[in-house]
C-alpha cells in the first residue's frame with residue numbers, strides 16, 4: 509500500500525496521521541513546503557520519500573509538481589487531512605484514476621453554499637441561506653431572510669469574518685468590515701446548543717462516531733476574548749436529545765457522497781428540539797479534537813483512520829469510557845505570559861482527572877487568540893460522569909487565569 513499524504517508535517521497533528529499510515533504498514537510519500545532537512549526525526553522515520561513544494565496552497569503548482577514526482581511510480585492512495593488540501597488531493601486522484609472521492613464530491617464538503625444545497629436537496633434541515641457577492645445582494649437577502657442573520661465567507665475557517673447581525677443598522681457596520689470578502693453566505697441565525705458530529709467512515713458509513721458540545725458556540729467563543737472556550741465529547745451518545753443530530757449526521761454523509769476517511773460536522777439543537785445542519789468537512793476537526801476523541805475511548809484514531817483509508821478496516825473498540833473536556837485559556841494583557849493564578853489549586857482539586865496541561869508558561873509569548881483556537885494553551889480532563897466533567901471544565905474556565913505584559 510503506497511500512499512501520498514499531502515501536508516504531512518503541518519499543521520503539527522498531521523505528523524500523527526503520517527505515523528498512523530506507517531504503523532498500519534503503508535509506504536508513505538509525504539508532500540510539504542518545509543525543506544526535508546527541517547522535518548523532525550520523529551516524522552522522517554515514517555516517510556519513505558518526501559517532496560518539498562514551494563507553495564502548498566497553490567493547487568495548480570502542487571498538482572504539476574506531484575505529478576512529475578510520481579512519474580514512473582505506482583501509488584494506491586492520495587490523501588489529505590488538512591481542510592485547505594482536500595481538493596488538491598481529489599484533483600490528483602482524478603488525474604491518476606485513483607480510488608477515493610472525486611473533485612466534485614469533495615467540493616460539496618468545501619463550498620458552504622453548494623454543501624447546503626446538496627444537504628437541503630436530500631430533504632434535511634439547513635439554515636435558510638443565500639450566496640451573496642455584492643452589497644445590494646446582501647441587502648436583498650437580508651430583506652428576504654429577516655433578522656437576526658449570519659454573514660460569513662463561503663469558504664471560511666475558524667469563524668473568521670463571521671458575524672451575527674441583529675438589524676439593518678448592524679448590517680451597515682458589518683458590511684464595512686467585510687469589504688475584502690468576495691463571496692459570502694447570508695443565512696438565518698439558528699439559536700441553540702451547538703454540537704459536532706465526527707466520524708471515521710468506510711464507504712460513507714461511520715465505523716466510528718463522536719459527538720462533542722461547544723460551550724459556548726464557536727461564534728461567541730471567537731468574538732469575546734475573556735471567554736475560555738470549552739469543548740466536551742459526550743460519552744453517552746445513546747441519550748435521547750442527541751438522536752436527531754446523529755441521524756442528521758448520517759444522512760448528510762449520504763447526501764454528500766462521503767467515501768472513506770474523517771468527517772467533522774457541526775449542528776445546532778434548538779430549544780424546541782429541532783435539529784439544524786451547520787457545516788461539514790471531509791477531514792478531522794482541529795484544535796486537538798482527535799486527541800479528545802482518543803481520550804474518550806482510550807484509542808488511537810490517527811492509526812485507525814489510516815487503517816480505514818488504506819484497508820477498509822477499523823479495529824479499535826468504539827466503547828466510550830469518558831467525557832473528555834478541553835478548556836482553552838487566554839491571558840489578560842499583551843506580550844509575554846508573566847504568571848498563572850489558580851492552576852496549582854485546580855490541580856490539587858482535580859489533578860487525577862487531568863490528562864494534559866499545556867498552558868503557556870511564564871516567559872512565552874501569547875498566541876493570537878483570533879488566529880488560533882489553541883489560544884494560550886489548554887487543559888484536557890476526563891470523567892465518566894457528564895456533570896462532573898462539565899463542573900471541572902468550568903472550574904478551570906473560571907478559576908485559572910493567565911496574565912501577560
Ligand SMILES: Nc1ncnc2c1ncn2[C@@H]1O[C@H](COP(=O)(O)OP(=O)(O)OP(=O)(O)O)[C@@H](O)[C@H]1O
Pocket residue numbers: 635658660664665666667668670695696697698699702725726727728774786787
Ligand atoms: N446560521 C447560523 N446560525 C447560528 N450560528 C451560526 C450560523 N452559521 C455560523 N454560525 C456560528 O458561527 C460559527 C462559525 O461558522 P462556520 O462553522 O460556518 O464557519 P467556520 O469559519 O468554517 O468555522 P470553524 O472553522 O471555526 O469550524 C459556527 O460554529 C456558529 O457558532
Ligand SMILES: [Mg+2]
Pocket residue numbers: 666667774787
Ligand atoms: Mg465551523
